[in-house]
Amino acid sequence: MGLYWRFAHDLTCVARWAGAAYVCFIIHAFSRMIVGWRVASHMRAEMVLDAIEMARWSRxxxxxxxxxxxxxxxxxxxxxxxxxxxxxxxxxxxxxxxDSYDNALAETVNGYYKAELVRGPARSGPWKTVEDLELATLGWVQWHNTQRLHAYLGDTPPAEFENAFYAVRTGRERLVGMK
Known part of the structure; x- marks a missing residue:
């Protein structure tokens, strides 16, 4: 199973009324699922470690x-x-x-996040507090994992892709046309 356990992660900065906030996403490289994340008013190592713990707990x-x-x-x-x-x-x-290409998966997710939530049509920012941004990020992560279509995954959301993959591994369903 080791082949499937690759996490990519990075930080991105988001403006809020009282200065910057930072968001760290942990992405499961196989399915593009965001498995851990953290929003904080700082970008110290402990915020990354919190996101990794969330990823470990979720997986x-x-x-x-x-x-x-x-x-x-x-x-x-x-x-x-x-x-x-x-x-x-x-x-x-x-x-x-x-070299941002070295961490392209995490950079791509940061770009989606900024385009779809931070600067997107449904944006509700700039956010007053870290907690406001955290709540908005929670909703975006849920949408990203369960509804956002990913071309890399055959135009399916990460949760659906994983469910189909594990169903095939257990012999319950046949996966057709997936990369």
Whole structure:
């Protein structure tokens, strides 16, 4: 199962009335599902660790071969981050400095988030508080995982893609036409 346990993650900045807020998404590379996320008024390593804990909780606590891919930001190169990954048996994977293509999956999700929620037609920002942004992000993540169509997944939402994949693995359903 190790092949399927690759998480990509990154931070993005969102304006709010009282300054910036930061959002970290953890994306399951196989299904494009957002499995962990965190909104905070800072971008210290603990916000990333909180998002990783959410991802572990949503996926079960231990997965052999878990690889966590990120850019070379200070949160992802910190001693605390490296120690926590070692504790949970995960391997860090860091792209080259200044190359957004090295973390394209996480950058793409950040772009969707900004286009669809932060600057999109349904936007409700700028948000007054971190909690307001967190609530809006919760709704967007739910929509992203259960309704947003992804071309990479054969124009299905991540949750539907995963359900079909696991149904095939258990022999309940046949998957046709998926990449």
């Amino acid at each position: 079960g606590h231990h997965h052999d071969g878990l690889r966590c891919h990120s850019d070379a930001g200070s949160q992802f190169t910190s001693i605390r981050y490296g120690e926590r990954l070692a504790e949970i048996g995960a391997t860090p994977s860091i792209g080259t400095v200044g």
